[in-house]
Amino acid sequence: MAEAHQAVAFQFTISPEGIDLHLSYQALNQIYLSGLRSWKKRISRIKNRIIKGVYPASPSSWLFVVIAILATMYMQSDPSMGLIAKIRDHLPLSLSLSAQGQTVLSALLFSTLLWLSLILALRFCLKLLLSYHRWMFELHGRMSTKTKVWATLVRLLSSRKPLLYSYQTSLPHLPVPPIKDTLERYLESVKPLQDMAGFQRMMRLAAEFEKSLGNRLQRYLKLKALWATNYVSDWWEEYVYLRSRSPIMVNSNYYGMDFLYVTPTASQAARAGNTITALFLYRRKVNREELNPSRIPGTVIPLCAAQCERMFNTTRTPGEETDVLQHWQDSEFVAVYHRGRYFRLWVYRAGRLLSPREIQYQIQRILDDPSSPSPGEDKLGALTAGNRSDS
Numbered sequence: 001m002a003e004a005h006q007a008v009a010f011q012f013t014i015s016p017e018g019i020d021l022h023l024s025y026q027a028l029n030q031i032y033l034s035g036l037r038s039w040k041k042r043i044s045r046i047k048n049r050i051i052k053g054v055y056p057a058s059p060s061s062w063l064f065v066v067i068a069i070l071a072t073m074y075m076q077s078d079p080s081m082g083l084i085a086k087i088r089d090h091l092p093l094s095l096s097l098s099a100q101g102q103t104v105l106s107a108l109l110f111s112t113l114l115w116l117s118l119i120l121a122l123r124f125c126l127k128l129l130l131s132y133h134r135w136m137f138e139l140h141g142r143m144s145t146k147t148k149v150w151a152t153l154v155r156l157l158s159s160r161k162p163l164l165y166s167y168q169t170s171l172p173h174l175p176v177p178p179i180k181d182t183l184e185r186y187l188e189s190v191k192p193l194q195d196m197a198g199f200q201r202m203m204r205l206a207a208e209f210e211k212s213l214g215n216r217l218q219r220y221l222k223l224k225a226l227w228a229t230n231y232v233s234d235w236w237e238e239y240v241y242l243r244s245r246s247p248i249m250v251n252s253n254y255y256g257m258d259f260l261y262v263t264p265t266a267s268q269a270a271r272a273g274n275t276i277t278a279l280f281l282y283r284r285k286v287n288r289e290e291l292n293p294s295r296i297p298g299t300v301i302p303l304c305a306a307q308c309e310r311m312f313n314t315t316r317t318p319g320e321e322t323d324v325l326q327h328w329q330d331s332e333f334v335a336v337y338h339r340g341r342y343f344r345l346w347v348y349r350a351g352r353l354l355s356p357r358e359i360q361y362q363i364q365r366i367l368d369d370p371s372s373p374s375p376g377e378d379k380l381g382a383l384t385a386g387n388r389s390d391s
Helices: 002-006 025-053 060-074 083-089 099-130 145-157 179-193 196-227 233-242 268-287 306-310 356-368 377-385
Strands: 010-015 018-023 314-317 324-327 333-338 341-346
Touching: 060 099, 083 099, 099 145, 179 196, 233 324, 268 356, 306 324, 333 356, 341 356, 341 377
Parallel strands: none
Antiparallel strands: 010 018, 314 324, 333 341
Protein backbone atom coordinates (compact mmCIF):
# COMPACT_ATOMS: atom_id res chain seq x y z
CA MET A 1 0.00 0.00 0.00
CA ALA A 2 2.93 2.34 0.54
CA GLU A 3 3.67 2.37 -3.19
CA ALA A 4 0.05 3.14 -3.99
CA HIS A 5 0.01 6.03 -1.51
CA GLN A 6 3.10 7.55 -3.09
CA ALA A 7 1.46 7.50 -6.53
CA VAL A 8 -1.01 10.27 -5.61
CA ALA A 9 -0.24 13.86 -4.74
CA PHE A 10 -2.45 13.99 -1.67
CA GLN A 11 -5.03 11.99 0.25
CA PHE A 12 -7.38 12.84 3.03
CA THR A 13 -9.63 10.97 5.41
CA ILE A 14 -12.64 12.24 7.34
CA SER A 15 -12.94 11.08 10.92
CA PRO A 16 -14.87 12.24 14.00
CA GLU A 17 -11.75 14.18 14.97
CA GLY A 18 -11.74 16.13 11.68
CA ILE A 19 -10.01 15.93 8.31
CA ASP A 20 -6.63 14.24 8.13
CA LEU A 21 -4.68 15.52 5.08
CA HIS A 22 -1.47 13.91 3.87
CA LEU A 23 0.61 15.43 1.08
CA SER A 24 3.09 13.53 -1.05
CA TYR A 25 5.79 16.08 -1.77
CA GLN A 26 7.50 13.70 -4.18
CA ALA A 27 4.34 13.42 -6.30
CA LEU A 28 3.77 17.18 -6.12
CA ASN A 29 7.35 17.75 -7.22
CA GLN A 30 6.82 15.44 -10.19
CA ILE A 31 3.65 17.36 -11.13
CA TYR A 32 5.57 20.64 -10.89
CA LEU A 33 8.44 19.33 -13.04
CA SER A 34 6.00 17.92 -15.60
CA GLY A 35 4.21 21.27 -15.90
CA LEU A 36 7.55 23.10 -16.12
CA ARG A 37 8.74 20.83 -18.93
CA SER A 38 5.44 21.29 -20.75
CA TRP A 39 5.69 25.09 -20.61
CA LYS A 40 9.33 25.05 -21.72
CA LYS A 41 8.41 22.99 -24.77
CA ARG A 42 5.43 25.25 -25.50
CA ILE A 43 7.59 28.39 -25.30
CA SER A 44 10.20 26.75 -27.54
CA ARG A 45 7.55 25.90 -30.14
CA ILE A 46 6.18 29.48 -30.05
CA LYS A 47 9.71 30.83 -30.50
CA ASN A 48 10.33 28.54 -33.47
CA ARG A 49 7.00 29.54 -35.04
CA ILE A 50 8.00 33.20 -34.86
CA ILE A 51 11.49 32.58 -36.30
CA LYS A 52 10.30 30.46 -39.22
CA GLY A 53 7.23 32.66 -39.70
CA VAL A 54 9.38 35.67 -40.61
CA TYR A 55 11.99 33.72 -42.61
CA PRO A 56 13.98 34.69 -44.73
CA ALA A 57 14.05 37.78 -42.49
CA SER A 58 14.77 37.66 -38.75
CA PRO A 59 12.77 38.90 -35.75
CA SER A 60 15.58 41.35 -34.95
CA SER A 61 15.11 42.99 -38.35
CA TRP A 62 11.90 44.54 -36.99
CA LEU A 63 13.98 46.62 -34.58
CA PHE A 64 16.21 47.74 -37.45
CA VAL A 65 13.19 48.93 -39.45
CA VAL A 66 11.75 50.78 -36.42
CA ILE A 67 15.05 52.54 -35.69
CA ALA A 68 15.41 53.50 -39.36
CA ILE A 69 11.90 54.98 -39.50
CA LEU A 70 12.30 56.89 -36.21
CA ALA A 71 15.73 58.20 -37.25
CA THR A 72 14.30 59.43 -40.55
CA MET A 73 11.45 61.18 -38.73
CA TYR A 74 13.95 62.76 -36.33
CA MET A 75 15.66 64.28 -39.37
CA GLN A 76 12.39 66.06 -40.21
CA SER A 77 11.55 63.70 -43.07
CA ASP A 78 8.45 61.59 -43.61
CA PRO A 79 9.38 58.17 -45.06
CA SER A 80 5.73 57.06 -45.03
CA MET A 81 4.53 59.80 -47.41
CA GLY A 82 1.73 60.77 -45.07
CA LEU A 83 0.69 57.29 -43.89
CA ILE A 84 1.98 57.82 -40.34
CA ALA A 85 -0.18 60.95 -40.03
CA LYS A 86 -3.24 59.05 -41.27
CA ILE A 87 -2.60 56.25 -38.77
CA ARG A 88 -2.32 58.85 -35.98
CA ASP A 89 -5.63 60.41 -37.00
CA HIS A 90 -7.39 57.04 -36.79
CA LEU A 91 -6.03 56.01 -33.39
CA PRO A 92 -8.75 55.31 -30.77
CA LEU A 93 -9.75 58.39 -28.79
CA SER A 94 -9.50 56.37 -25.58
CA LEU A 95 -5.69 56.43 -25.78
CA SER A 96 -4.62 59.14 -23.36
CA LEU A 97 -1.29 59.84 -25.04
CA SER A 98 0.44 63.07 -25.79
CA ALA A 99 0.87 64.24 -29.37
CA GLN A 100 4.46 62.97 -29.37
CA GLY A 101 3.37 59.61 -27.95
CA GLN A 102 0.71 59.23 -30.63
CA THR A 103 3.29 60.00 -33.31
CA VAL A 104 5.70 57.37 -31.92
CA LEU A 105 2.89 54.80 -31.69
CA SER A 106 1.85 55.53 -35.27
CA ALA A 107 5.46 55.18 -36.39
CA LEU A 108 5.68 51.80 -34.63
CA LEU A 109 2.51 50.59 -36.35
CA PHE A 110 3.76 51.80 -39.73
CA SER A 111 7.17 50.18 -39.17
CA THR A 112 5.52 46.86 -38.27
CA LEU A 113 3.34 46.93 -41.39
CA LEU A 114 6.35 47.85 -43.53
CA TRP A 115 8.37 45.04 -41.95
CA LEU A 116 5.63 42.48 -42.63
CA SER A 117 5.34 43.71 -46.22
CA LEU A 118 9.08 43.27 -46.72
CA ILE A 119 8.88 39.74 -45.33
CA LEU A 120 6.08 38.82 -47.74
CA ALA A 121 8.05 40.33 -50.61
CA LEU A 122 11.21 38.39 -49.71
CA ARG A 123 9.22 35.18 -49.33
CA PHE A 124 7.55 35.72 -52.69
CA CYS A 125 10.92 36.33 -54.35
CA LEU A 126 12.35 33.17 -52.77
CA LYS A 127 9.36 31.17 -53.98
CA LEU A 128 9.86 32.50 -57.51
CA LEU A 129 13.55 31.59 -57.39
CA LEU A 130 12.79 28.07 -56.16
CA SER A 131 10.39 27.65 -59.10
CA TYR A 132 13.33 27.89 -61.53
CA HIS A 133 14.01 24.49 -63.20
CA ARG A 134 16.57 25.25 -65.88
CA TRP A 135 19.38 24.10 -63.57
CA MET A 136 18.25 20.50 -64.13
CA PHE A 137 19.13 20.72 -67.81
CA GLU A 138 22.62 22.17 -67.39
CA LEU A 139 25.53 20.12 -68.73
CA HIS A 140 27.69 18.46 -66.10
CA GLY A 141 30.57 20.75 -65.16
CA ARG A 142 29.18 23.64 -67.19
CA MET A 143 26.74 26.18 -65.81
CA SER A 144 25.15 29.06 -67.69
CA THR A 145 25.40 32.62 -66.43
CA LYS A 146 21.66 32.69 -65.77
CA THR A 147 21.87 29.65 -63.51
CA LYS A 148 24.88 31.11 -61.66
CA VAL A 149 22.98 34.33 -60.98
CA TRP A 150 19.98 32.29 -59.82
CA ALA A 151 22.10 30.22 -57.40
CA THR A 152 23.70 33.39 -56.01
CA LEU A 153 20.32 35.02 -55.37
CA VAL A 154 19.00 31.89 -53.64
CA ARG A 155 22.06 31.81 -51.37
CA LEU A 156 21.63 35.50 -50.54
CA LEU A 157 17.95 35.15 -49.61
CA SER A 158 18.62 32.03 -47.54
CA SER A 159 21.88 33.20 -45.98
CA ARG A 160 20.40 33.10 -42.48
CA LYS A 161 20.66 29.70 -40.82
CA PRO A 162 17.22 28.18 -41.38
CA LEU A 163 15.29 25.95 -39.02
CA LEU A 164 14.03 22.57 -40.15
CA TYR A 165 10.69 23.95 -41.37
CA SER A 166 11.80 27.46 -42.37
CA TYR A 167 11.37 26.84 -46.11
CA GLN A 168 7.88 25.33 -45.89
CA THR A 169 6.04 28.57 -46.69
CA SER A 170 8.51 29.48 -49.46
CA LEU A 171 8.37 26.23 -51.40
CA PRO A 172 6.50 26.55 -54.72
CA HIS A 173 3.15 24.83 -55.08
CA LEU A 174 2.91 21.65 -57.08
CA PRO A 175 1.72 22.76 -60.55
CA VAL A 176 -1.28 21.11 -62.17
CA PRO A 177 -0.22 19.58 -65.51
CA PRO A 178 -2.38 20.39 -68.55
CA ILE A 179 -5.03 17.78 -69.19
CA LYS A 180 -3.80 17.34 -72.76
CA ASP A 181 -0.33 16.33 -71.55
CA THR A 182 -1.83 13.95 -69.00
CA LEU A 183 -3.95 12.20 -71.64
CA GLU A 184 -0.99 11.96 -74.02
CA ARG A 185 1.13 10.27 -71.35
CA TYR A 186 -1.74 7.94 -70.48
CA LEU A 187 -2.21 6.89 -74.10
CA GLU A 188 1.52 6.37 -74.47
CA SER A 189 1.55 4.09 -71.42
CA VAL A 190 -1.38 1.89 -72.57
CA LYS A 191 -0.35 1.66 -76.23
CA PRO A 192 1.89 -1.43 -75.73
CA LEU A 193 -0.96 -3.18 -73.92
CA GLN A 194 -3.62 -2.70 -76.60
CA ASP A 195 -4.12 -3.93 -80.13
CA MET A 196 -4.91 -1.45 -82.89
CA ALA A 197 -8.69 -1.61 -82.39
CA GLY A 198 -8.41 -1.30 -78.64
CA PHE A 199 -6.00 1.63 -78.86
CA GLN A 200 -8.30 3.44 -81.30
CA ARG A 201 -11.13 3.00 -78.80
CA MET A 202 -8.95 4.37 -75.97
CA MET A 203 -8.12 7.42 -78.11
CA ARG A 204 -11.81 8.12 -78.69
CA LEU A 205 -12.60 7.75 -74.98
CA ALA A 206 -9.72 10.07 -74.08
CA ALA A 207 -10.96 12.71 -76.53
CA GLU A 208 -14.51 12.48 -75.14
CA PHE A 209 -13.19 12.72 -71.58
CA GLU A 210 -11.14 15.82 -72.42
CA LYS A 211 -14.15 17.60 -73.94
CA SER A 212 -16.63 16.73 -71.19
CA LEU A 213 -15.75 15.66 -67.66
CA GLY A 214 -12.01 16.19 -67.94
CA ASN A 215 -12.11 19.97 -68.30
CA ARG A 216 -14.42 20.32 -65.32
CA LEU A 217 -12.19 18.16 -63.12
CA GLN A 218 -9.20 20.16 -64.33
CA ARG A 219 -10.82 23.38 -63.11
CA TYR A 220 -11.45 21.77 -59.70
CA LEU A 221 -7.80 20.74 -59.49
CA LYS A 222 -6.60 24.24 -60.33
CA LEU A 223 -8.95 25.68 -57.71
CA LYS A 224 -7.55 23.32 -55.06
CA ALA A 225 -3.97 24.06 -56.14
CA LEU A 226 -4.53 27.76 -55.31
CA TRP A 227 -4.71 27.07 -51.57
CA ALA A 228 -2.99 23.68 -51.21
CA THR A 229 0.80 23.47 -51.47
CA ASN A 230 0.40 19.97 -52.89
CA TYR A 231 -3.02 19.23 -54.33
CA VAL A 232 -2.47 15.47 -54.38
CA SER A 233 -0.74 14.72 -51.02
CA ASP A 234 -3.89 14.39 -48.88
CA TRP A 235 -5.60 12.18 -51.49
CA TRP A 236 -2.48 10.05 -51.82
CA GLU A 237 -2.22 9.64 -48.05
CA GLU A 238 -5.83 8.56 -47.67
CA TYR A 239 -6.67 6.60 -50.81
CA VAL A 240 -3.29 5.02 -51.54
CA TYR A 241 -1.79 4.67 -48.07
CA LEU A 242 -4.51 4.57 -45.40
CA ARG A 243 -7.18 2.85 -47.49
CA SER A 244 -4.81 0.13 -48.63
CA ARG A 245 -6.01 -3.16 -47.15
CA SER A 246 -2.84 -5.12 -47.87
CA PRO A 247 -0.61 -6.22 -44.96
CA ILE A 248 1.66 -3.44 -43.72
CA MET A 249 4.36 -5.78 -42.38
CA VAL A 250 6.05 -6.13 -45.78
CA ASN A 251 4.45 -3.17 -47.60
CA SER A 252 4.64 -0.13 -45.32
CA ASN A 253 6.62 -0.85 -42.15
CA TYR A 254 10.17 0.42 -41.82
CA TYR A 255 12.91 -0.41 -39.36
CA GLY A 256 16.25 0.92 -38.19
CA MET A 257 19.59 -0.64 -37.30
CA ASP A 258 22.49 0.61 -35.25
CA PHE A 259 25.54 -0.79 -37.06
CA LEU A 260 25.52 -3.00 -40.12
CA TYR A 261 29.16 -3.94 -40.62
CA VAL A 262 30.57 -2.97 -37.20
CA THR A 263 29.92 -4.77 -33.92
CA PRO A 264 31.00 -2.46 -31.08
CA THR A 265 29.66 -4.89 -28.48
CA ALA A 266 28.08 -8.34 -28.40
CA SER A 267 25.63 -7.31 -25.68
CA GLN A 268 22.14 -7.06 -27.13
CA ALA A 269 20.97 -4.85 -24.24
CA ALA A 270 23.88 -2.43 -24.70
CA ARG A 271 23.25 -2.04 -28.44
CA ALA A 272 19.53 -1.49 -27.76
CA GLY A 273 20.36 1.16 -25.15
CA ASN A 274 22.63 3.04 -27.55
CA THR A 275 20.05 2.86 -30.35
CA ILE A 276 17.18 4.10 -28.18
CA THR A 277 19.27 6.98 -26.84
CA ALA A 278 20.38 7.97 -30.35
CA LEU A 279 16.79 7.93 -31.61
CA PHE A 280 15.55 10.14 -28.77
CA LEU A 281 18.43 12.58 -29.24
CA TYR A 282 17.51 12.77 -32.92
CA ARG A 283 13.83 13.28 -32.01
CA ARG A 284 14.86 16.14 -29.72
CA LYS A 285 16.57 17.84 -32.65
CA VAL A 286 13.49 17.33 -34.81
CA ASN A 287 11.20 18.81 -32.14
CA ARG A 288 13.50 21.79 -31.64
CA GLU A 289 13.94 22.13 -35.41
CA GLU A 290 17.71 22.12 -35.00
CA LEU A 291 18.30 19.96 -38.08
CA ASN A 292 19.29 21.62 -41.33
CA PRO A 293 16.66 21.34 -44.07
CA SER A 294 17.42 18.63 -46.60
CA ARG A 295 18.50 19.84 -50.01
CA ILE A 296 18.88 18.24 -53.40
CA PRO A 297 22.50 17.03 -53.40
CA GLY A 298 24.84 19.50 -55.06
CA THR A 299 22.25 22.29 -55.26
CA VAL A 300 20.72 25.03 -53.11
CA ILE A 301 17.18 23.67 -53.59
CA PRO A 302 15.54 22.75 -50.24
CA LEU A 303 13.24 19.76 -49.97
CA CYS A 304 9.92 19.61 -48.16
CA ALA A 305 10.38 18.63 -44.49
CA ALA A 306 6.73 17.96 -43.65
CA GLN A 307 7.39 14.22 -43.32
CA CYS A 308 9.75 14.83 -40.38
CA GLU A 309 6.89 16.01 -38.17
CA ARG A 310 5.31 12.55 -37.93
CA MET A 311 8.50 10.54 -37.85
CA PHE A 312 7.98 9.93 -34.11
CA ASN A 313 4.94 9.66 -31.80
CA THR A 314 2.73 8.57 -34.68
CA THR A 315 0.75 5.38 -35.15
CA ARG A 316 -1.60 3.98 -37.76
CA THR A 317 -4.81 2.71 -36.20
CA PRO A 318 -6.59 0.08 -38.35
CA GLY A 319 -10.19 0.48 -39.49
CA GLU A 320 -12.66 -1.46 -41.61
CA GLU A 321 -12.41 0.77 -44.70
CA THR A 322 -9.58 3.15 -43.89
CA ASP A 323 -6.93 3.51 -41.21
CA VAL A 324 -6.43 6.63 -39.10
CA LEU A 325 -3.14 8.36 -38.34
CA GLN A 326 -2.77 9.44 -34.72
CA HIS A 327 0.01 11.79 -33.68
CA TRP A 328 1.00 12.88 -30.17
CA GLN A 329 3.08 15.93 -29.34
CA ASP A 330 5.32 14.00 -26.97
CA SER A 331 6.02 10.52 -25.61
CA GLU A 332 8.40 9.42 -22.88
CA PHE A 333 8.45 5.65 -23.38
CA VAL A 334 9.13 3.00 -26.01
CA ALA A 335 7.43 -0.35 -26.57
CA VAL A 336 9.72 -3.37 -26.28
CA TYR A 337 8.70 -6.77 -27.65
CA HIS A 338 10.43 -9.88 -26.29
CA ARG A 339 9.34 -13.51 -26.46
CA GLY A 340 5.70 -12.72 -27.10
CA ARG A 341 5.50 -10.05 -24.39
CA TYR A 342 5.11 -6.27 -24.70
CA PHE A 343 6.80 -3.94 -22.23
CA ARG A 344 6.46 -0.19 -21.74
CA LEU A 345 9.96 1.12 -21.15
CA TRP A 346 10.17 4.64 -19.72
CA VAL A 347 13.26 6.48 -20.93
CA TYR A 348 12.80 9.78 -19.08
CA ARG A 349 13.07 10.52 -15.38
CA ALA A 350 12.25 13.99 -14.03
CA GLY A 351 12.65 15.40 -17.55
CA ARG A 352 16.09 13.83 -18.06
CA LEU A 353 16.74 11.33 -20.84
CA LEU A 354 18.22 8.17 -19.37
CA SER A 355 21.77 7.37 -20.33
CA PRO A 356 22.53 4.37 -22.59
CA ARG A 357 23.83 2.51 -19.53
CA GLU A 358 20.57 3.07 -17.61
CA ILE A 359 18.47 1.96 -20.59
CA GLN A 360 20.73 -1.07 -21.02
CA TYR A 361 19.98 -2.07 -17.44
CA GLN A 362 16.22 -1.85 -18.10
CA ILE A 363 16.54 -3.84 -21.33
CA GLN A 364 18.56 -6.51 -19.55
CA ARG A 365 15.82 -6.86 -16.93
CA ILE A 366 13.35 -7.48 -19.76
CA LEU A 367 15.65 -10.08 -21.31
CA ASP A 368 16.02 -11.85 -17.96
CA ASP A 369 12.29 -11.71 -17.13
CA PRO A 370 11.00 -15.33 -17.07
CA SER A 371 7.29 -14.39 -17.08
CA SER A 372 4.97 -15.86 -19.70
CA PRO A 373 2.87 -13.82 -22.13
CA SER A 374 -0.71 -13.01 -21.26
CA PRO A 375 -3.38 -15.05 -23.11
CA GLY A 376 -3.25 -13.99 -26.78
CA GLU A 377 -0.43 -11.47 -26.23
CA ASP A 378 2.13 -13.47 -28.17
CA LYS A 379 -0.17 -13.57 -31.22
CA LEU A 380 -0.86 -9.82 -31.50
CA GLY A 381 2.06 -9.27 -33.86
CA ALA A 382 0.51 -11.64 -36.41
CA LEU A 383 -2.30 -9.14 -37.04
CA THR A 384 0.03 -6.90 -39.08
CA ALA A 385 0.77 -9.84 -41.40
CA GLY A 386 -2.83 -10.21 -42.54
CA ASN A 387 -5.29 -8.12 -44.51
CA ARG A 388 -6.20 -4.91 -42.66
CA SER A 389 -9.97 -5.53 -42.78
CA ASP A 390 -9.68 -9.20 -41.77
CA SER A 391 -7.38 -8.37 -38.86
